[in-house]
Amino acid sequence: MATASRRIGGPGERVDAGLKVTGQARYAADVALPDLAHAAYLGSAIASGRVLAIDTTRAEQVGGVLLILTHHNRGPLGDLPNGDGTALAPDPRPPLADARVHYHGQFVAMVVAESPEQAAHAAALIGVTYEPAPCLVDIDDAEAIRLEDNPRRGDCAAALRAAPVALDVLYSTPVQHPCPLEPHATVAHWVGHDLVVHDSTQWVLGDRALLARAFGLADDRVRICAPFVGGSFGSKVCTAAHTLLAAVAARRLGRPVKSVLRREQVLATIGPRAATRQRIQLGAERDGRLVALRHHTRSHCAVNSGFPDRDPFHEPTSGVTRMLYACPNYEAVHDVVPLHLMKPGWMRAPGEATGLWALEGAMDELACRLGVDPLELRLRNHTAHNAHTGKPYAGEHLRECYERGAERFGWARRDPRPRSMREGDAFVGWGLATATHPGNSDDASVRVRLDRDSRGAYASVATAGVDLGTGLYTALAVVVADALELPLERVHVELGDSRLPPAPVTGGSNLTASLAPAARAACLQLRRRLLGFRRDPDELAAWGELLARAGLGPIEAVGAAEPRGVPGQYAYQSFGAQFVEVRVVPELGQVRVTRVVGVFDVGQVVNATATRNQLIGGILFGLGQALLERLVHDPARGVPVGADLAGYVIPAHADVPDIDVSWLDTPDPAFNALGCRGAGEIGITGVAAAIASAVHHATGIRVRDLPITPERLL
Numbered sequence: 001m002a003t004a005s006r007r008i009g010g011p012g013e014r015v016d017a018g019l020k021v022t023g024q025a026r027y028a029a030d031v032a033l034p035d036l037a038h039a040a041y042l043g044s045a046i047a048s049g050r051v052l053a054i055d056t057t058r059a060e061q062v063g064g065v066l067l068i069l070t071h072h073n074r075g076p077l078g079d080l081p082n083g084d085g086t087a088l089a090p091d092p093r094p095p096l097a098d099a100r101v102h103y104h105g106q107f108v109a110m111v112v113a114e115s116p117e118q119a120a121h122a123a124a125l126i127g128v129t130y131e132p133a134p135c136l137v138d139i140d141d142a143e144a145i146r147l148e149d150n151p152r153r154g155d156c157a158a159a160l161r162a163a164p165v166a167l168d169v170l171y172s173t174p175v176q177h178p179c180p181l182e183p184h185a186t187v188a189h190w191v192g193h194d195l196v197v198h199d200s201t202q203w204v205l206g207d208r209a210l211l212a213r214a215f216g217l218a219d220d221r222v223r224i225c226a227p228f229v230g231g232s233f234g235s236k237v238c239t240a241a242h243t244l245l246a247a248v249a250a251r252r253l254g255r256p257v258k259s260v261l262r263r264e265q266v267l268a269t270i271g272p273r274a275a276t277r278q279r280i281q282l283g284a285e286r287d288g289r290l291v292a293l294r295h296h297t298r299s300h301c302a303v304n305s306g307f308p309d310r311d312p313f314h315e316p317t318s319g320v321t322r323m324l325y326a327c328p329n330y331e332a333v334h335d336v337v338p339l340h341l342m343k344p345g346w347m348r349a350p351g352e353a354t355g356l357w358a359l360e361g362a363m364d365e366l367a368c369r370l371g372v373d374p375l376e377l378r379l380r381n382h383t384a385h386n387a388h389t390g391k392p393y394a395g396e397h398l399r400e401c402y403e404r405g406a407e408r409f410g411w412a413r414r415d416p417r418p419r420s421m422r423e424g425d426a427f428v429g430w431g432l433a434t435a436t437h438p439g440n441s442d443d444a445s446v447r448v449r450l451d452r453d454s455r456g457a458y459a460s461v462a463t464a465g466v467d468l469g470t471g472l473y474t475a476l477a478v479v480v481a482d483a484l485e486l487p488l489e490r491v492h493v494e495l496g497d498s499r500l501p502p503a504p505v506t507g508g509s510n511l512t513a514s515l516a517p518a519a520r521a522a523c524l525q526l527r528r529r530l531l532g533f534r535r536d537p538d539e540l541a542a543w544g545e546l547l548a549r550a551g552l553g554p555i556e557a558v559g560a561a562e563p564r565g566v567p568g569q570y571a572y573q574s575f576g577a578q579f580v581e582v583r584v585v586p587e588l589g590q591v592r593v594t595r596v597v598g599v600f601d602v603g604q605v606v607n608a609t610a611t612r613n614q615l616i617g618g619i620l621f622g623l624g625q626a627l628l629e630r631l632v633h634d635p636a637r638g639v640p641v642g643a644d645l646a647g648y649v650i651p652a653h654a655d656v657p658d659i660d661v662s663w664l665d666t667p668d669p670a671f672n673a674l675g676c677r678g679a680g681e682i683g684i685t686g687v688a689a690a691i692a693s694a695v696h697h698a699t700g701i702r703v704r705d706l707p708i709t710p711e712r713l714l
C-alpha cells in the first residue's frame with residue numbers, strides 16, 4: 001500500500017476542469033441524437049385573464065413544423081407530485097392545462113420543428129386572442145394572506161414595550177432571479193416505452209418521479225441524465241414546463257425533442273426569489289443585549305399557488321432571525337401576497353440571504369444607536385446554542401470567525417463616525433455582518449468499485465447526485481483517493497444519472513455533506529474486505545495485488561451516510577464573519593466594493609480549491625444582491641422589463657475586488673464521519689448587510705431597500 005496521503009482539506013485541481021475548458025463536458029443542450037426535433041414556445045402576452053382563441057394556421061404552414069401543442073391538444077397527464085418530497089412542480093397546474101393565464105410569458109403554445117429557427121419562427125406566427133383581466137404585480141399594493149406557522153417564544157409584545165431601547169425598521173428586497181449562465185434545457189426521447197431525458201437539473205430523482213407520475217410509468221422506466229450543469233442556484237430544483245412538454249412532444253412524434261429556453265423565457269417562466277418587505281423590531285438593554293425580536297415578513301407568491309398555506313415553499317426569512325442571537329422573546333409573522341407572477345422558488349440561500357439582510361442591517365442600526373461597536377454588539381448577543389430550539393451546536397466557532405476576520409481586515413482601526421474616512425474624492429466605509437447557514441444533509445448513497453489494470457488498482461465512484469459546477473466531482477474523488485490511498489487520477493467519478501445509487505437534490509448546501517461520508521463509508525467496506533487477504537497484518541500490499549491474490553474481479557460497495565451522535569441532540573450550523581470596505585463618491589452615488597474579508601466555519605473542508613471557489617462565488621452573489629440585482633415588472637401589464645443579461649445585471653469581473661476568504665478547519669464530528677458541512681451558500685448570506693453598513697459608515701445614509709443604486713445615495 002502507498003503511504004497515506006492526507007488529501008482532505010488540501011488544495012488540488014478540479015478533476016472536471018479539463019473536460020470543461022476543452023468543451024468535452026456535455027451539457028443537456030449539447031446532446032445530439034439522430035432525428036432530433038426542436039421546440040420553441042409562445043408565451044402569454046397578458047399576465048392575467050384567459051386565452052379565448054388560438055389560430056395556428058399560419059404557423060402550421062412554416063416549413064419543417066412537426067407539431068403544435070396548445071391546451072386544446074396537449075393530451076392527458078397524470079397529477080404532478082408537489083410537496084410530498086419526491087419531486088417538485090413549479091406550478092400546481094401542468095403546462096398547457098387550460099385557458100387560464102396567471103403570469104406574463106406563461107406558455108400558451110409549443111411548436112416543434114426540424115430546426116430551432118423554424119420552431120421559433122412558427123411560434124411567432126401563432127395568433128392568440130386574449131380576454132385580459134386586471135393584473136397585480138406590486139407586492140405593496142395587494143392583499144396579503146397570513147401563514148399559519150408563526151414561530152414564537154416568550155412574550156415578544158410585552159418585552160418590546162418594556163425594553164429600554166427599541167428599534168423598528170423596514171427592510172426590503174426586490175424580485176431577484178437565479179439566472180444561471182446555462183439556460184434551462186432538456187432533450188427528451190422515448191426508447192420503446194421508456195423515457196430518457198437529458199436535463200439541466202439539480203435533482204435527477206425529482207425529475208424522474210415527476211415524469212413517471214405524469215406519464216403513468218414505473219420509476220425505473222424513466223432515466224434522467226445530468227452529468228454537467230452550468231449553474232442553477234435553486235432554479236433547477238423543480239421539473240419545469242419545458243421538460244415535461246419536451247417529453248410529451250417526443251412521445252407524440254416518436255422522435256427526440258430538444259427544448260432550450262431563451263434567456264427572457266428563463267427570466268419569465270422560471271421561478272424567481274420572491275420580493276420581501278421585512279419589518280424588524282428590536283428591543284434591547286442599554287448595553288445592547290437583545291430582549292425582544294419581532295420579524296414580520298411580507299413576501300409574494302403566485303395567484304395560482306392554490307392555497308398559499310399549503311405551498312411547500314415561501315421565502316423562509318425567519319429561519320435565521322429566530323436562531324442567530326440570544327434573545328428570550330421572539331415572534332415571526334409571515335404574510336404572502338398573491339401576484340400575477342411566475343411562482344417564486346429557491347434562489348441562493350433562500351431565507352438566509354433575505355433574512356440576514358434585514359436582521360444584520362437592524363443590528364448595525366442598533367449598534368449606531370447605542371454607540372457600541374457593531375462587532376462588540378454581535379459578541380454581546382452571541383449564543384453557543386440555537387436560540388430557538390435551545391439545542392447546542394456540536395461544533396460552533398463563530399467568535400473565532402469574528403476575531404480572525406477583524407484581524408485580517410484591520411477592523412480595530414475603524415473610526416466609527418460616518419463620513420470620517422476619506423481617500424481622494426471618495427468616502428471610505430467599513431461594515432460587517434454575521435454569515436450563517438444550516439448544516440444540511442440527507443440520505444445518500446455512493447457506489448465505489450475497485451478494479452485493476454496494468455497500472456494497478458483504480459476506483460470508480462458513482463452516485464445520482466448532480467455537480468452544478470460546485471465541485472462535487474472533485475470532492476468525491478478526493479475523499480475516495482484519500483480513503484483508498486490512491487492517486488487522484490486513479491479515481492473516476494460518475495454523477496448525475498438516475499440509474500446510479502440514489503442521492504438527494506443538490507440544494508441547501510447539502511450534497512457534499514451527504515455524499516462525501518457515504519463515499520468514505522463505501523471505501524472503508526472495501527478496505528475491510530481486501531485487507532483480509534494480506535499474508536499478515538503488517539504486510540504492505542497494493543490493492544491491485546490483493547485483488548489478484550484473492551482471485552477477485554472488481555469488487556464494489558455501496559456506502560450510505562450515517563449521521564453520528566444521538567439524533568436530535570445537536571443543532572448543526574455553519575457560521576462566518578464578513579467584513580467589507582466600500583468607496584463612495586458622494587456626487588456620483590456609486591458604490592465600489594474595494595475589499596471583502598470572510599472567515600468561515602464550515603466544519604472540515606474537503607477540497608480547498610473548490611471550497612474557496614464556493615465561498616468567493618457566494619460573496620459575488622451577495623455583491624450582486626446588494627448593488628445590482630432586481631427584476632422589475634411593468635406594473636400595468638406585468639411584463640418583466642429588461643429580461644436579459646443586459647437588463648438583469650449581475651457582477652462582472654470589473655465589479656469584484658480582491659476577496660480574502662479563509663476558514664477555520666474545525667471538523668464537526670457529530671454531524672458526519674468527515675465532519676464536513678456544506679459551503680455552497682453561506683458565502684452569500686451576510687454580504688448585502690455588510691455592504692449596506694459600510695455604505696452607511698461612508699455616507700451617513702442608511703439604505704434599507706435593495707439594490708443600493710446610486711439614486712438612493714444622492
Ligand code: MOS
Nearest residue numbers: 234347348507508
Ligand atoms: Mo439552492 S437555492 O440551495 O437550490
